[in-house]
Amino acid sequence: MITFPLQRTTPLPGGYMGKILRVNLTTGSLRDENLPEEPILRKFIGGQALASYILLKELSLEATPLGPENIVVMMTGPLTGNGFTPGGTKMTAVYLSPLTNTTLGRGATSGYWATYLKAAGYDGIILTGASPKPVYLYINEGKAELRDAASFWGLGTRATEDRLREAVGHREAKVLCIGPAGENMNRAAMLANDYNHFAAHSGGAVLGSKKLKAIVVHGTKRPSFRDKAKLVDAGWRWRQTLEQHDVKKKKTKYGHGEAWGVLNNLNWRSTELSPAHIHGFGDNDVVLRPCFQCARLCPWDAKLGEGEFKGTVVHFNAGGEWLDTFFNLGIKGNAVLYLAEKINNLGIECSHFSCGAGVAFEAWEKGLLGPDRTNGLKLEWGNVEAVGKLLEMAARREGWLGNLLAEGPKQLAEAIGGDAPKWAVHTKGGTPAMHEWRPMLGQMLRELVASGGMKPQGGGSTKPPPDLRYRETWGPLSADSPDGWAWSHVLSEQYRQFTGIFGGCWFAQMNQKPDGLNSIVDAFNAITGWNFTMDQALEAGHRSMILQSVFGTQRGWIADFDWQDVGPRFLEPIPDGKYKGFTIAKWLPDLIFEYYRLSGRHERTGRPFKNTLDQLGLEEFTPWSQEASQL
């Protein structure tokens, strides 16, 4: 079946706009494609899965991540922009990853941009080629055009959003853009949208290589739905499961790592939490913000009320990786929020910077790096000014150190030499989300494998979600034993995947609450008019995982890389505190072997077995299955 029919012969399910915009940046041509026929949509739905399927069909095996032949596919899902449920906000972008050169790159974002892409008439965008000069794409009420972006090139993400909204003359227009890091192809450059939202994992570098500064969307269309009463009911039930964020926590908490009681300090060499880490947070003026029709209120802004940077306004989403990013460099208090705002404005993925800068600071401490290679900066732990300047250098690839920070911690550590490669934290050249995951078995497994890709999903849970107990009877799992964690992670990857490919935000997926998953599947069915069971939803998530591995397989990734190509520091025993001595390493590679086996893939190659492909309706990829391979 052809992917994009000239004339659809099957009805368009509810929730879809029916069109994908294809942009050839080399020639400047723009073309509408019809969305695939219903059998393809049922299989891949949207988000990462549909985008990966399109990418697998179109991307040459010879493509390089930052060459014009790389392709970016951005897809929403049927839930995106529906207006009746929380969490209907997602857009996922896929491409060949500049971090690994072999695996699927994937960034996803919430906020308003994806809703407005659909309001402008499109479910997704395919970007091919590379423009000879900076441009931005403007899509307004179904009409798309490429416009000159010379006067916006060089701007940070905040000014780019503001100036482009002015330029198009619509205050309601939504902007997805890159900052200086993307323009200079920092390998971990992000996409930024709606001030508080970022799609990490290199999409910004790929847009920079294509000289595409931004995509501005505006429109007034709304996606359809098939059963309003059921949708309203499912949306209400979904809303009941949500835990709302709270201002007090932004003023008193250390971020995500506090949940298990450890932070990254001094390049992952201490896990201490001290009141100094959050000094001044209590004086900040914090405001929580919604995403489109979502009351979980993850995004938040603050005006700093204390310290050297008092008066600075900062914009974040939930997650808090950017806190640990600067804690890891010895910085504490409101200077952390100031630097986090700066890194977001430059558009660099925070863990990539932190793990690279951490190696540089440690090398300075141990005498392997001097001012001759730091542009004169003193890399002393806690030096806020030096970190601020390093951020600028990394975004623009300035100097020896700036250029290597833009490459990544692995490349920087190798260039420093000596013992430095032992101090790097990375997975296959990319970096884990910036939290001290090492005491957490499921989360560590997630960060290591990511189905071979570069942006993990899942992480497991000690007990199955209540909505899955009709089929899952295991647990509770122990934090000190690997038993059961491989399957727990496989399962969680499946339900995280299905939420995303439906167009839902996984921050809104309260999987450990009753109705946390059922309400999402019911909302999806009410919108599309389909009748997916929970098992079918999980199968759709599984299919997306398998596509990710097929993509890597085609380009030389093997599952052994997941445990062999890891920065040694990430697998070291915890240095201190309540988890001292703990490491997942004693259970590797067996735990990774088990993960691949349980999900229908070969434990050494990561290739799906032929019967896995058959079961999932992915027979067209049989040449990449384990049985068919020569490996």
Ligand code: SF4
């Ligand atoms: S869960 Fe949070 S990030 Fe996701 S859509 Fe809702 S408010 Fe936005």
